[in-house]
Amino acid sequence: MNIKVRVWRQSGPQDKGRMVTYDVKDISPDASFLEMIDVLNETLILSGEDPIAFDHDCREGICGMCSMVVNGVAHGPEKATTVCQLHMRKFNDGDTIDVEPWRAAAFPVIKDLVVDRSAFDKIIQAGGYISAPTGTAPDAHATPVPKRDADAAFEAATCIACGACVAACPNGSSMLYTAAKITHLGLLPQGQPERDTRVVDMLQAQDDAGFGGCTNMGECAEVCPKGIPLSLIGRLNSDYRKALTRH
């Protein structure tokens, strides 16, 4: 396959940045999107140019590092798929593909397609934890959890914190991410002691980090590579309301 890619190039946080077009030739349709950029980078290095910086790690869709907006859609055109698991066969020969970083004030660009997602860590630090007694690990079956709750908590826990929800949200809100964490911990017995403070503190941290407000547009759930459902935001709102009325 021969394609053109228009990639966001930005040499550092202070640089203004611009879209730059590259020709990529003889790409296998079975190559992943990241492998296509690897190939492009090799040609850039050989010609003495700076390779395109991008985040990646496991390349099997579970680490949450890869983060590219492909043709305006976070993680590209395939639903419930991270960009590392997206294959070039999803595109046509001769296509021009636009590649941009996550765009959010809370995710400043470090270089090219790499953004600083430590704002997510701040949200976790504010309440994304449980109190657990130290000592030997308790038996796994010591605390019974209803199957339905366990399944729903697991579904929320599949969030890999990639940030696609923020990238897609017209408001630049991280509500789906925070809601996934609130649900994952709040559904389990171990998460109950901090349930009220968690939702209040994590929402505060989210606002402090400069994310926008949620207006229930639903873009986040459309692009989420893990299929985190939009309904979790309702659960977050419900927890928040209860926390405010109890304190």
Place this chain on the structure above:
Amino acid sequence: MAVSGIALVLFLFAHAAGNMKIFVGNEDFDHYAHWLRTLGTPLLPDVWFLWIMRIGLLVAIVAHIYAATQLTIRAKKARPVKYAHRPKVQGSYAARTMRWGGVIVLLFIIYHILDLTTGHLNPVGDSTRPHANVIADFAPDRWYVTLFYVVSVIAVGLHLRHGIWSAVRTLGQQSKQNEFRAQVTSLVLAVVLVAMYLSVPLAVTFGWVK
């Protein structure tokens, strides 16, 4: 956003129900309008009930616009650099037009008050004869007024189609089965309100109500 919005939707239903009186008869419609002024008496002096409602509505609208402005400012700040390539938002048309749709609805409300409450923009403009005002307003040769009302009422409908559902979600609706139910309910309520509000201007313009 959600609480003020729900208050306004409740008003819209009461207002729409009152409008339907025009299909019962001219005297009934005028009688209903006058009754609104004396509602609450003798507990309250005349017109007090109406003013309490008006102040309540104003508070709800100001709160609604204030919250919307805050959200818009935060959204702009949250994404200072725009995407170079951004396809149309994948969600619904209604969700995507909430902000500008809201502005259109506000302009319509201002026009509507100047038209059928104060009477400044109404060809009759006699507050003692609301029925005559309505008939003159939507007369066939003033088709452009009817058209403006139709467009505005549809804008209100789109606003509610996303707004009612979004309010329910903000107040904590969370199960997936009820998500579908809430969306359908939101659509049905919006369609019913639009139909009720369109019926009066269209009926007058086409001469079904004289």
